[in-house]
Amino acid sequence: MQAKHQVIFYPVGNGDTTQIVLAGGRRVLFDFCHRDKSEEDDTPEIDLKRELKKDLKAVDRDYFDVVAFTHADNDHIQGSTDFFELQHAARYQGDGRIKIKQLWVPAAMLLEEADKDHQSEEYVLLRQEARHRLLEGKDILVFSRPQALMDWLEPKLKARGEAVTARDHLFIDAGTLVPGFSLAHDQVEFFCHSPFIQHCDDGDIIRNSAALVFNVRFQIGSRTYDYLEVGDAEYCDLEDIVSITRYHGNDDRLEWDLFNLPHHCSYRALSDEKGDRETEPVPLVKDLLLMGKADAYVVSCSKPVQDYKEAYSQVQPPHIQARKAYERYLGEVGGRRFLVTMEEPNANRPQPIVFDVEAGGVSLVRATIAGSAAIITSRPPRAGAHD
Numbered sequence: 001m002q003a004k005h006q007v008i009f010y011p012v013g014n015g016d017t018t019q020i021v022l023a024g025g026r027r028v029l030f031d032f033c034h035r036d037k038s039e040e041d042d043t044p045e046i047d048l049k050r051e052l053k054k055d056l057k058a059v060d061r062d063y064f065d066v067v068a069f070t071h072a073d074n075d076h077i078q079g080s081t082d083f084f085e086l087q088h089a090a091r092y093q094g095d096g097r098i099k100i101k102q103l104w105v106p107a108a109m110l111l112e113e114a115d116k117d118h119q120s121e122e123y124v125l126l127r128q129e130a131r132h133r134l135l136e137g138k139d140i141l142v143f144s145r146p147q148a149l150m151d152w153l154e155p156k157l158k159a160r161g162e163a164v165t166a167r168d169h170l171f172i173d174a175g176t177l178v179p180g181f182s183l184a185h186d187q188v189e190f191f192c193h194s195p196f197i198q199h200c201d202d203g204d205i206i207r208n209s210a211a212l213v214f215n216v217r218f219q220i221g222s223r224t225y226d227y228l229e230v231g232d233a234e235y236c237d238l239e240d241i242v243s244i245t246r247y248h249g250n251d252d253r254l255e256w257d258l259f260n261l262p263h264h265c266s267y268r269a270l271s272d273e274k275g276d277r278e279t280e281p282v283p284l285v286k287d288l289l290l291m292g293k294a295d296a297y298v299v300s301c302s303k304p305v306q307d308y309k310e311a312y313s314q315v316q317p318p319h320i321q322a323r324k325a326y327e328r329y330l331g332e333v334g335g336r337r338f339l340v341t342m343e344e345p346n347a348n349r350p351q352p353i354v355f356d357v358e359a360g361g362v363s364l365v366r367a368t369i370a371g372s373a374a375i376i377t378s379r380p381p382r383a384g385a386h387d
Contacts, residue, residue, distance in 0.1 A: 225362055230262045
């Protein structure tokens with residue numbers, strides 16, 4: 001077995017797509033954001049469909065083991081219903097579509113109801129797909145089990161002559177490990193931080209609050225390394241995650257060697273106040289930032305985060321004030337680098353940011369324009385730093 005895992009971040013603008021390639025070959029894709037303009041030669045965003053198909057073809061695959069949609073915002077699902085094979089209708093099958101062996105979704109994706117002006121056609125298709133898989137009882141995991149979803153599901157199960165508990169094994173609660181992966185067998189485990197039941201049972205669903213958040217723990221030999229996959233959580237959601245995780249004695253699940261920071265470097269993931277020059281995180285979010293380990297990395301899946309006068313009054317993310325806060329606390333824990341997907345290796349022709357997770361630590365790998373790769377860590381991992 002290959003003695004390394006990889007985590008790959010794709011330059012898709014203010015949007016998210018991240019792939020985990022495990023040492024044993026299994027592949028987990030978080031979110032999917034393909035922008036049509038990326039198919040043109042003069043745009044910096046990567047042609048995600050072409051890149052992923054090329055990647056899968058190289059290993060003779062036409063599927064991902066898992067595709068996880070953290071939530072249903074357009075920048076996390078764009079282009080997905082043209083790219084993936086959907087089981088609920090023949091018109092979305094064949095024709096070179098990529099298969100999803102197991103779909104991971106928050107309960108909110110099965111529940112959201114809105115008028116057509118407030119939900120995209122792609123979201124509606126993904127909701128149909130998730131509901132179909134859940135009703136069929138295969139190839140899906142749903143994160144959290146709010147009563148509203150049970151009220152939809154149970155009558156349909158009764159109509160099929162099945163017990164109302166027949167799909168219980170397909171629901172995953174916050175604070176638990178996701179079945180199907182283990183440190184012993186796969187050298188990885190996925191610990192679900194969120195969503196919580198109240199994210200869907202308190203009335204209106206707020207997608208960012210009801211989104212998937214994971215601690216992904218990799219193992220190589222006797223050492224483990226932690227990756228936080230956070231979606232678009234805001235500071236209040238992170239406060240809940242930190243306080244509840246501590247309450248249950250799972251503090252180690254807040255540690256990180258690699259942090260996919262929330263919401264494209266928005267200050268709203270740190271505080272409700274942007275700050276004039278730098279965002280001051282609320283206390284529990286500050287605690288989370290200080291859980292970073294020596295030699296850790298922070299990645300912003302966003303447009304370039306530039307430091308110039310007008311940037312300080314910018315309304316939409318990314319926010320330079322947030323970047324300065326992340327860099328400050330990364331420095332305090334002895335971290336390595338703050339990276340932006342649309343800046344590496346440069347803003348004109350960004351390439352996927354690749355990390356190798358090996359026995360010696362988490363190493364940044366840069367794919368050159370020609371397609372070769374080189375380790376570019378500025379110094380070797382510290383002996384024993386990641387035990």
